[in-house]
Amino acid sequence: MRHSAIFRWDAATAGMLRFASAGIRVPNYPIVDETRGWLYVSDSVGEDNRSGIFRYDLNTGKGGLWCRETMAFANGMAMAPGGDGLYVVESHAACLSYVPIRADGTAGSRQLVVEGVNNVPDGVAFAPDGSLFISCYEPSRIYRWRKDSGLEVVIEDPAATTLAHPTNIAFKGDKLYTANLGRWHITEIDLTAIS
Known part of the structure; x- marks a missing residue:
């Protein structure tokens, strides 16, 4: 910058x-x-x-x-x-x-x-099934968007501890990785646990 x-x-x-x-x-x-x-x-x-x-x-x-x-x-x-x-x-x-x-x-x-990707969306990535995931810096939340069903919250951490102000996101197989600006770490999320 x-x-x-x-x-x-x-x-x-x-x-x-x-x-x-x-x-x-x-x-x-x-x-x-x-x-x-x-x-x-x-x-x-x-x-x-x-x-x-x-x-x-x-x-x-x-x-x-x-x-x-x-x-x-x-x-x-x-x-x-x-x-x-x-x-x-x-x-x-x-x-x-x-x-x-x-x-x-x-x-x-x-x-x-x-x-309505409230409040501060930051990152976006396609999941293996073709759905689109959007990470929100504030609140600490991840949405999933599908053309047929729209936008839904799939992960949220109100205390911002494990998922702490996620920025960029990426997929490797069924695992979702988020960079967390709030605590300077990366969170790994197993998507098979999300319906």
Whole structure:
């Protein structure tokens, strides 16, 4: 954030290399699109509503603002299962939006998908069954959204001890992992225990 840039970790040299900047101010969540050769990064600027999504060439780092529609603190993102768009959490609007990736690679019109993801949604990831999980920094809560049944709370920790202000989330098989900003740890959740 201090550099307003994205850095790449070089595993061979154990060094951080400046990869891209080109206009981004608060780089937050990356999505690697290996098929097309792009890196998408949310820009989490909230004060002046200039938040959005940037796109950079994976080889050269060249790029810039990709989705020009204003978002209310673009945060966590997930690539649609077919690779035809990005789901984006908007933390200051308590919603989830979808931005199509057109055939020519440009951003389609932003579509509101889910409202009422109260109060501060942060991360988003697809479960193995195709449902979408959304983590909330405040309160310490995780939602599941399905097109056919809508939004439901599946996990909540009112005391914020085990699930302590979850930010980004990821899946490995039937396990859900959450980064917890409130206590600086990672929580592992067995999804087979959730109906």
